[in-house]
Amino acid sequence: xxxxxxxxxYYELINFSGYFDLEKxxxxxxxxxxxxxxxxxEKKYKQKKGEVEWEIEAFKKVDEYAKFNIKFELHLxxxxxxxxxxxxxxxxxxxxxxxxxxxxxxxxxxxxxxxGYSDMFGSNKWNKTYINRWLQNFFEKVVxxxxxxxxxxDKLYYEVLDFYEGVKKTLGMYATGSFY
Amino acid sequence: xxxxxxxxxNQNIEYEGLFIVRDLYQVINKFLKDKxxxxxxxxxxxxxxxxxxxxxxxxxxxxxxxxxxELVLRTNIKIYNMKxxxxxxxxRKLNMQKGKxxxxxxxxxxxxxxxxxxxxxxxxxxxxLFDKFIYKRYTxxxxxxxxxxxxxxxxxxxxxxxxxxxxxx
Numbered sequence: 299x300x301x302x303x304x305x306x307x308y309y310e311l312i313n314f315s316g317y318f319d320l321e322k323x324x325x326x327x328x329x330x331x332x333x334x335x336x337x338x339x340e341k342k343y344k345q346k347k348g349e350v351e352w353e354i355e356a357f358k359k360v361d362e363y364a365k366f367n368i369k370f371e372l373h374l375x376x377x378x379x380x381x382x383x384x385x386x387x388x389x390x391x392x393x394x395x396x397x398x399x400x401x402x403x404x405x406x407x408x409x410x411x412x413x414g415y416s417d418m419f420g421s422n423k424w425n426k427t428y429i430n431r432w433l434q435n436f437f438e439k440v441v442x443x444x445x446x447x448x449x450x451x452d453k454l455y456y457e458v459l460d461f462y463e464g465v466k467k468t469l470g471m472y473a474t475g476s477f478y
Numbered sequence: 479x480x481x482x483x484x485x486x487x488n489q490n491i492e493y494e495g496l497f498i499v500r501d502l503y504q505v506i507n508k509f510l511k512d513k514x515x516x517x518x519x520x521x522x523x524x525x526x527x528x529x530x531x532x533x534x535x536x537x538x539x540x541x542x543x544x545x546x547x548e549l550v551l552r553t554n555i556k557i558y559n560m561k562x563x564x565x566x567x568x569x570r571k572l573n574m575q576k577g578k579x580x581x582x583x584x585x586x587x588x589x590x591x592x593x594x595x596x597x598x599x600x601x602x603x604x605x606x607l608f609d610k611f612i613y614k615r616y617t618x619x620x621x622x623x624x625x626x627x628x629x630x631x632x633x634x635x636x637x638x639x640x641x642x643x644x645x646x647x
Contacts, residue, residue: 309520
């Protein structure tokens with residue numbers, strides 16, 4: 299079974315325009331994934347004519363049955379005025395000189411979790427026969443229903459929210475500081 | 479797809495003056511957490527222009543009150559012509575923002591949020607009968623609860639914004 303938050307309408311979208319520290323954002327993302335025991339894979343990094351497209355997919359095996367996936371997509375482009383977005387410029391912030399990037403950034407953060415995922419050394423055992431699929435369906439809808447709602451869905455949802463808050467703070471956005 | 483019933487529509491709050499965006503966000507966030515709502519922030523836009531900034535936030539906090547009914551408080555916050563200002567009060571410097579805030583709140587009662595009674599048409603018909611005649615009393619109770627939460631949220635936001643008007647005056 300795979301539950302995709304993005305398809306269900308639960309994803310976070312950030313549109314930010316202004317100065318921000320791109321290097322700090324890179325460090326934050328990798329540090330967050332490491333601290334929360336996610337293994338990440340940079341699926342796409344495209345840089346062309348002052349535009350950057352970047353995609354990271356991270357996963358974490360919660361137990362032998364469930365796996366969390368978080369997808370981070372960033373699209374950085376210029377606002378038509380000033381230098382190209384990937385060129386850092388010197389900006390004085392609170393009396394300190396910093397190298398910041400100016401541009402528009404569009405970020406999407408979404409999560410999904412998978413149950414009965416394929417083992418590295420074999421195929422997904424639950425999909426082999428009709429009886430296995432029926433058993434898995436029964437197991438998830440009757441036996442494991444509460445676990446799926448509380449242990450997996452809720453946990454992943456709040457991890458995605460935590461990641462989202464961290465990205466907002468790193469970008470220096472105004473509306474931050476969630477109590478969740 | 480779920481059935482959406484607008485219990486309250488277009489509850490508007492307009493304010494022009496001084497405020498702190500972070501504090502306003504935290505007031506709404508804390509209120510909803512205390513009321514047992516789950517947080518959902520589908521959109522967060524911040525644009526920094528030459529002379530001013532624009533912030534747009536879309537919030538859709540939700541609460542499942544039963545396996546059939548869900549309460550949603552859809553809030554749209556727009557801040558126009560926002561500028562950072564430093565206010566000195568009682569010898570202390572405060573970093574605040576100045577601008578125009580427009581908040582729109584909709585309270586939505588969602589029934590059959592899992593979409594189990596959507597298809598086939600006979601099930602849809604049975605759902606409509608159930609909502610109108612059998613479950614009406616409970617739906618009305620939930621709607622009243624939602625209305626109360628929405629009014630409380632509006633008054634919390636207004637109290638917070640008025641606080642700066644009186645404090646600085």
